[in-house]
Structures are given as C-alpha cells and as structure tokens.
Amino acid sequence: MPDSFERIAGHPDSPVILHVPHSSRVIPSEVRTGILLDDAALELELDHITDAHTEHLAAAAADHMRIRPWQFVNRRSRLVVDPERFPDDREEMLTVGMAAVYTRTTHRTPLRPGEFDPNPLLDTYFHPYARAMTDLVADRLAATGSAVILDVHSYPSRPLPYELHADGPRPPICLGTDDFHTPPALLDRARTCLGAIGATATDTPFAGTYVPLDYYVTDPRVTALMIEIRRDVYMTEPGGPPTSGFADLSRALAAFADELA
Numbered sequence: 001m002p003d004s005f006e007r008i009a010g011h012p013d014s015p016v017i018l019h020v021p022h023s024s025r026v027i028p029s030e031v032r033t034g035i036l037l038d039d040a041a042l043e044l045e046l047d048h049i050t051d052a053h054t055e056h057l058a059a060a061a062a063d064h065m066r067i068r069p070w071q072f073v074n075r076r077s078r079l080v081v082d083p084e085r086f087p088d089d090r091e092e093m094l095t096v097g098m099a100a101v102y103t104r105t106t107h108r109t110p111l112r113p114g115e116f117d118p119n120p121l122l123d124t125y126f127h128p129y130a131r132a133m134t135d136l137v138a139d140r141l142a143a144t145g146s147a148v149i150l151d152v153h154s155y156p157s158r159p160l161p162y163e164l165h166a167d168g169p170r171p172p173i174c175l176g177t178d179d180f181h182t183p184p185a186l187l188d189r190a191r192t193c194l195g196a197i198g199a200t201a202t203d204t205p206f207a208g209t210y211v212p213l214d215y216y217v218t219d220p221r222v223t224a225l226m227i228e229i230r231r232d233v234y235m236t237e238p239g240g241p242p243t244s245g246f247a248d249l250s251r252a253l254a255a256f257a258d259e260l261a
C-alpha cells in the first residue's frame with residue numbers, strides 16, 4: 001500500500017470506517033513544483049483548506065470506543081488530489097476549479113496553470129486511494145455483512161469564496177446525507193449524540209457523503225454519513241491548535257460511532 005494513505009485496522013467485527021480525507025498538509029516536492037503559490041501563500045491556503053486535526057479526532061474517538069472502528073486516513077493534502085471529488089465533469093466543484101485536482105484556490109485565484117494535466121496525479125494518488133477504500137468496504141461487508149462509512153471533516157465558521165452554497169446556515173455540526181445510503185436511524189443517532197456538542201443541521205452548508213463508486217446507489221448494505229464540524233468547535237481558526245472543545249467532541253463522536261451496525 002502506498003504511504004500516501006493509511007488503513008488502520010479496527011476490530012474484526014466492526015463495520016465502522018472513520019474516513020479522514022482532508023486532514024493532511026503534506027505535499028510531495030514533485031507535486032509542489034506544479035503549484036503556482038509562493039511558500040507563504042501556500043501555507044495560508046493550507047490553513048483555509050485543511051480539515052486540521054481531524055485525523056487526531058478520529059484516532060481519539062477510536063480510542064474511546066468499546067469496539068474499535070477501522071480508520072482510513074489520507075496522508076497527503078487535498079491540494080494533491082481530493083479523493084472525495086468526482087474526477088470528471090460530474091463534479092459540480094469543477095465550475096470553481098476544484099474537482100479532484102484543484103486549479104483554483106479557496107479565494108478563486110490560480111493554484112495551477114490553466115493547461116495543467118490532472119491525469120498523472122489521478123493515476124498516482126486518486127485511483128489507488130479509491131481502490132483501497134473500495135477494498136476496505138468490501139472487506140467489512142465480507143466480515144460483518146455491512147459497512148458504515150463516517151466521513152470526518154471540518155469547515156470554517158466563515159464562508160470561503162469558493163463555496164457554492166455559502167448562504168446556508170453554518171451549524172456547529174453539519175450532517176451530510178445521501179438519500180440512498182443514509183438511513184433515518186443513523187441520522188437520528190447522529191443528531192442525538194453529536195447534538196451534545198451543539199446544534200446540528202442536515203446538508204448545510206455542505207451536502208452529501210462519500211461512498212466508493214462501486215457501491216454508490218447500488219448496495220444498501222453500505223451506509224454513510226458525513227460529519228462536518230465547524231472549526232471553532234474544536235480549534236483556533238485558521239490553521240491553529242486544538243482547543244478545549246476537542247476532548248468533548250472526540251467523546252461525542254465515539255458515543256455516536258460505537259456499536260453501529
């Protein structure tokens with residue numbers, strides 16, 4: 001397995017996958033050379049775009065759980081590839097230069113040259129990641145009969161210029177759902193357990209949740225929910241350290257994710 005992502009084993013009987021796609025700031029040097037920003041501007045962009053500390057949040061939650069979940073963690077920045085975006089023109093974020101390989105920053109300035117060819121990055125990073133995540137879901141289905149993908153994200157308290165739905169409410173906890181893959185009971189449990197942290201709302205300001213394409217809208221044994229935590233709940237924005245809210249948040253996430261089936 002490449003070191004650009006990591007699969008961390010959980011209990012053999014756990015169907016739960018904590019998926020952390022946006023936590024890393026790591027950009028390999030050969031990818032860095034294709035980015036137009038100077039170092040200071042790149043650091044600032046990473047402050048805005050990175051879901052900081054979410055890999056530690058997932059790890060802390062896993063430590064609190066009675067049945068350890070599986071974790072799948074992207075060890076590269078989403079500025080390398082964004083594993084959750086469609087790699088083609090199905091992606092609505094393509095209109096703002098932020099499909100699987102971003103060509104624009106969060107402030108809509110150029111990130112990569114206009115003629116940039118995304119295919120080498122897709123081949124090196126995107127497709128292997130998708131295959132490995134698909135394999136993990138297949139393994140959980142084979143072992144337990146189901147797979148529960150909990151997508152762990154965070155988002156800034158104030159909208160960034162790239163957002164397509166910036167007018168919507170920005171609750172402490174945004175729950176992203178899918179009509180096919182998010183059963184009402186899973187959503188209700190999230191509202192109850194994560195509501196201990198703050199108000200929850202559904203699909204605002206970010207909607208949907210990640211399911212590998214092989215299973216998307218075909219296999220109801222794969223359930224999924226995106227958890228978008230407003231960053232002021234647990235960290236100093238932008239790009240700063242965790243705050244005292246981090247511990248409570250990790251326990252609430254653990255209470256929610258434990259013993260899901």
Ligand SMILES: [Zn+2]
Nearest residue numbers: 022051153154
């Ligand atoms: Zn994210």
